[in-house]
Amino acid sequence: METIIQVNDVWRSYDEGRIEVLKGVDLLVEAGETLALVGSSGCGKSTLLNVIAGLELPQEGRVTVAGRGVFDEVSRRELLRHTVGFVFQLHHLMPGLTLEENLLVPAVAVGMSASAARDRVRELAEETGLLQRLDRRVRELSGGERQRGALCRALMNRPRVLLADEPTGALDERNREAVFELLMKLVAERGLTLVMATHDVDLASRCSRVVRMRDGRVEE
Numbered sequence: 001m002e003t004i005i006q007v008n009d010v011w012r013s014y015d016e017g018r019i020e021v022l023k024g025v026d027l028l029v030e031a032g033e034t035l036a037l038v039g040s041s042g043c044g045k046s047t048l049l050n051v052i053a054g055l056e057l058p059q060e061g062r063v064t065v066a067g068r069g070v071f072d073e074v075s076r077r078e079l080l081r082h083t084v085g086f087v088f089q090l091h092h093l094m095p096g097l098t099l100e101e102n103l104l105v106p107a108v109a110v111g112m113s114a115s116a117a118r119d120r121v122r123e124l125a126e127e128t129g130l131l132q133r134l135d136r137r138v139r140e141l142s143g144g145e146r147q148r149g150a151l152c153r154a155l156m157n158r159p160r161v162l163l164a165d166e167p168t169g170a171l172d173e174r175n176r177e178a179v180f181e182l183l184m185k186l187v188a189e190r191g192l193t194l195v196m197a198t199h200d201v202d203l204a205s206r207c208s209r210v211v212r213m214r215d216g217r218v219e220e
C-alpha cells in the first residue's frame with residue numbers, strides 16, 4: 001500500500017489566531033481510497049482540503065502528497081498542475097468562456113500541445129456526456145452540466161488525487177445522484193484517490209472510508 005496523502009500535526013487559524021480551525025490534524029490516505037470528510041458546518045472541511053491542495057498554507061505541520069512536500073510556491077503550483085484535481089461546490093468555471101475554452105486552461109498551463117489538449121477535452125466530454133455542449137458558454141449550461149464540466153477540468157491533466165468540496169452540494173436531488181455516480185465512476189476507472197467533503201450521509205456511506213472532523217481534528 002502507498003500512502004499518497006500525509007497530513008501531520010497541521011494547524012491553521014484565521015484572523016491572527018483568533019479563529020482556530022485546524023488544531024493538530026493528522027490524516028493518512030492510502031492510494032485508491034475514496035474518503036468522505038464529514039462534520040458540522042464550519043468545522044474546517046474546506047480548510048483541510050485547501051491545505052492538502054496547497055491552496056492555503058498551514059501555520060504549522062506538514063503535508064505530503066504523492067511523496068512531495070507541499071510548502072512553497074513552486075511545490076504548490078506543481079501539485080495543482082500535475083498531481084491534484086480540485087472540484088468546488090460551485091464549479092468555478094469562467095462563465096463567459098465556452099466549456100471547451102475552460103477545459104483547455106489547465107492543459108495550456110502544463111504546456112500540452114494544442115491538438116493533444118483538444119483530443120483530451122473531447123475524450124473527457126464524451127465520457128461525461130458533454131460533447132454537444134463544448135462550444136456553449138458556461139453561463140448557458142445547466143447546473144448539472146457545469147458541475148460535470150468542473151469534473152472534466154479537474155481531470156484534464158490526469159491527476160492521481162481528486163479533492164472535492166461538496167461537489168454536489170449545489171444541485172437538486174436528481175442531478176446530485178447523477179453527478180455523484182459519474183464522479184465515482186471516473187475515480188474508479190482511473191484508480192484515483194478521492195477525498196470529498198460532504199454533508200450528505202448517504203454519499204459519505206458510499207465511499208470506502210469516512211472520517212469526521214471535530215474540534216479541529218479528525219477521527220475515524
Ligand SMILES: Nc1ncnc2c1ncn2[C@@H]1O[C@H](COP(=O)(O)OP(=O)(O)OP(=O)(O)O)[C@@H](O)[C@H]1O
Pocket residue numbers: 014015019021039040041042043044045046047048197
Ligand atoms: N479566509 C478566512 N478568514 C477567516 N475565517 C475563515 C476563512 N476561511 C474559513 N474561515 C472560518 O474557518 C472555519 C472553517 O471553515 P471551513 O469552510 O473550512 O468549514 P467547513 O467545515 O468546510 O464548513 P461548511 O460545511 O459550512 O462548508 C469557519 O468558522 C470559517 O468561518
